Amino acid sequence: MDRLIYTAMTGAKHILEQQATTAHNLANATTTGFKAQVDSFRAVPVLGDGLPTRAFVVDATVGTDYKSGAIQQTGRELDVAVTGEGWIAVQRADGSEGYTRNGALKINENGQLQTSTGLNVMGDGGPISIPPDSAIAIGKDGTISTVSNLTTPSPSTIIARIKLTNPPPNTMKRADDGVFVTSTGQAAPADANVTVAGGALESSNVNVVETMVNMISLARGFEMQMKMLENAQNNAGKADQLFSLNG
Structure with a gap:
């Protein structure tokens, strides 16, 4: 044959x-x-x-x-787009750390900051909780500031900083849940050089x-x-x- x-x-x-x-x-x-x-x-x-x-x-x-997708302005306070290289750290369902570029964030009924798919966004000290009745602003370095809506005027308070990281691409792999993880399974360190743009989202590439x-x-x-x-x-x-x- x-x-x-x-x-x-x-x-x-x-x-x-x-x-x-x-x-x-x-x-x-x-x-x-x-x-x-x-x-x-x-x-x-x-x-x-x-x-x-x-x-x-x-x-x-x-x-x-x-390669990065196009940055699209949305004006929504909970939308962030990673500018250039880098990732947003999230907590996966099994408790391990994953990484995503999807910055369409939301606050769940328990006040936790999450991705649109329901994964907790990680801060320097773990998952981020947002105080109730607060207006939110996310800085270029991922710093989250809140202003109470209950009193006027109200001071701005920094409550957390989104963990932004930038492991080498050859150490990353796509997981079954759609986020990326390191090939070793270890959490990547935070990178102060990674920046985000508030009120914007990155499109698909x-x-x-x-x-x-x-x-x-x-x-x-x-x-x-x-x-x-x-x-x-x-x-x-x-x-x-x-x-x-x-x-």
């Missing part, structure tokens, strides 16, 4: 996986702070009798495009047009792999006919 069958089969399999990644990126084209997922492939020669004229396609790595073109290209590539399988089947049928004539 021609090894072409296995070559085309692995090619088609990994194209389907890449289509899933591309579809995932496209679905998150409007998700705040989303970072596109990138697939990388390599060819591995098929070793056996004769010359290594066939190769398998292997999914080598699944990476992330860390997915290029919709480029992603759509890639989806069409992948569909054509899958069709080519299917034609290779058909050719292998036709070649096998012709070979059987020749053997029948010789017999």
Whole structure:
């Protein structure tokens, strides 16, 4: 049996996986702070009798495009966008620390500052709690100041500072819950050089047009792999006919 069958089969399999990644990126084209997922492939020669004229396609790595998205002004006091490199530290469901660029924050019924997905935002001393009946202002360095709405005039009080961090990209990986974590599982240290813009959000870095073109290209590539399988089947049928004539 021609090894072409296995070559085309692995090619088609990994194209389907890449289509899933591309579809995932496209679905998150409007998700705040989303970072596109990138697939990388390599060819591995098929070793056996004769010359290594066939190769398998292997999914080598699944990476992330860390480039920043566009900053969009919202005017909402609880919206923050990380400017340049850096992350907002959050508390994951299992208690470990994760990192996100989604700065669409909210205050839950218990007064805790959270992301739009319900993860607690971490401060220098742990999760951040906001006093009731307070107006909030978030500074460039992540400092959170509040002013009581109950008295006029009321002094501004600094209650916490959002933990901002900037671990090297090669030490980061995407977790199943959508946030990023360090590859070692350890919490990254705070970085005073990371800054945020208040009243703004970072858009997804997915290029919709480029992603759509890639989806069409992948569909054509899958069709080519299917034609290779058909050719292998036709070649096998012709070979059987020749053997029948010789017999």
